Amino acid sequence: MMNPVEISDLTYAYGEGVLRREVLRDVDLRVAPGEIVLLTGPSGSGKTTLLTLAGALRAVQQGSCRVLGRELAGAREADRVALRRNIGFIFQNHNLLGFLSARQNVAMALELDGGTTDRGRLERAGEMLASVGLAEHAEKRPGQLSGGQRQRVAVARALVGSPGLVLADEPTAALDKASGQEVVHLLRDLARSRGAAILLVTHDPRILDVADRIVAMEDGRVVADGAARAVVG
């Protein structure tokens, strides 16, 4: 079975000429199916850039980046956009559409699938919200929910389309300890039950326990990669 993420010799730089600044240098990274990988490191270490490249949000400059079996080096914009439909994204902020209910927000992730009906989408969205414990809040607007609840809606939105890969960027940054824990554990459990791999960027030491593997980065290089215990220890 192929790995959802297979990155080798990936180099990425911002700017041109004398302003050129490499943020990733010959990075290798693999994420196995169903695996939960945490990406840590000081700010500026390139972990966020790595996440955007794996999420097909940026064009690959050098090296190889295969995501869900697609080579992204040299991929067209339209191909990258299409690939993103199979990736679930969770951001620092929930970024839910304020004018839609929680359920409609989750259903937005399904609207790009032409084989679905509006009713079917809303049903699946409702089930997904129930599995993140928000069944009774499905019709509320994001503005009527707490921070933790909103991030759980975002988790539901990321997972409702059964993505092969979930990318999360500091999903607990805006949350207190309890709701942060709750959100990542939900994310882990749901992804496990669906067989989706997770690549999660975080600074938050409180959530390291969810990981199967932790990858530490510094100055655009992977400096440690191993089982959670080993790297943290």
Place this chain on the structure above:
Amino acid sequence: MNAITDLRGRVRDGAREAARPPGLLAASGLALRLAWRQLWSEKARLASAIAGVMFACVLVFMQLGFRAAPFESATTLIGAMRADLFLMNPMTLASFRPEPMARVRVSQALGVEAVQAAVPVYLAQSSFRNPETGRRRTIQLVGFDVEAGVLDLPGLAPLRDALKQPDSFAFDSRSRPEFGPVTQMFQERGAYPVQIGNREMRVVGTIEMGTSFGADGNAVLPEVNFQRVVREQPAVMVDLAAIRLKPGADLLQAQAALRAVLPPDVAVLTQAQLRAHERRYWEEGTPIGFIFTFGSLMGLIVGMVIVYQILFSDIAGHLKEYATLKAMGYSNGHLSRVVLGAAVVLAFLGFVPGVVASAVLYGVVADATFLPLHMTGGRALAVFGMIFAMCAAAGLLAMRKLRDANPADMF
């Protein structure tokens, strides 16, 4: 449970084929729905956007109405003269300032087989003394042989006998009110004297013609009476000739026959051609058309700026959400359709109250100015096209802001 296992199976493949995206129509429908939900969620903003479009709509309708009114009214005099063909001095620019032609041409026209009758028409402007206040005002005099039955003005037929009396005339009841309550006084006391030019004439009845840009009011009188008022015009020089054809005669053949018989110092025109000629003078010889076209354009630009502002601030205020949608796999094209959808919704919602308000305003303005302002289907359609284009242009401009929603900057 089965469903979940099935999904898992698909995901396990890793390289699950991307789900087939919805068709263009379905996607546009979804985009339109999203646009509508976004607009509807902020009702104050929606109301101001609709008001903006409506404002532009009313402005354009009024400008177009004002633009068309003089052209339409310019031909009232000609339009009221019901005859098949007309002879005119080709030098005449407009009926209110006619160049005379020889009366003998009218008799020559009778030589053509298809012609049943031909009457000379005298046109002149004179002053009319308001019977109530005594103030003078310029009136259009139309003199012709009323008994010949060639010019068929509404209300004229019953007055034929009355107009045989010396110094009698028929007053246009649709003249501007500045001429005084002429019609009302006639209904109250019957025929009574009024001064036209330097002569005392008698109102013996009313007909209906309507005002035009060149004339605030009209008086119809037999040619003998006309010559009594307008002494400087010799009877052998006429301003227009109206021709009635024999029943069943072909209009264009008769026109060609007349053209062949008559010398080039007269033009042979159908009524439609005469109207067009009259209209052309006002369209080309005056800046009216340009002024109101310019006014319409200004209205559209103001409306476009308002709609653009609304759409732009919608995007700018939700850049993160738009970027998130892009990260989720929404293409720039789909989001552009959302913006364009919002523009189209605003076009519809602004046009409907706009066309109603304009129709009401047309009535108000028409009553005040006596200009022919009507809401026509063609004009409504044209304005809708303009408003639609205006909103679409605003949407296309606002769409550029979507590029700033870059999902890579979201992390």
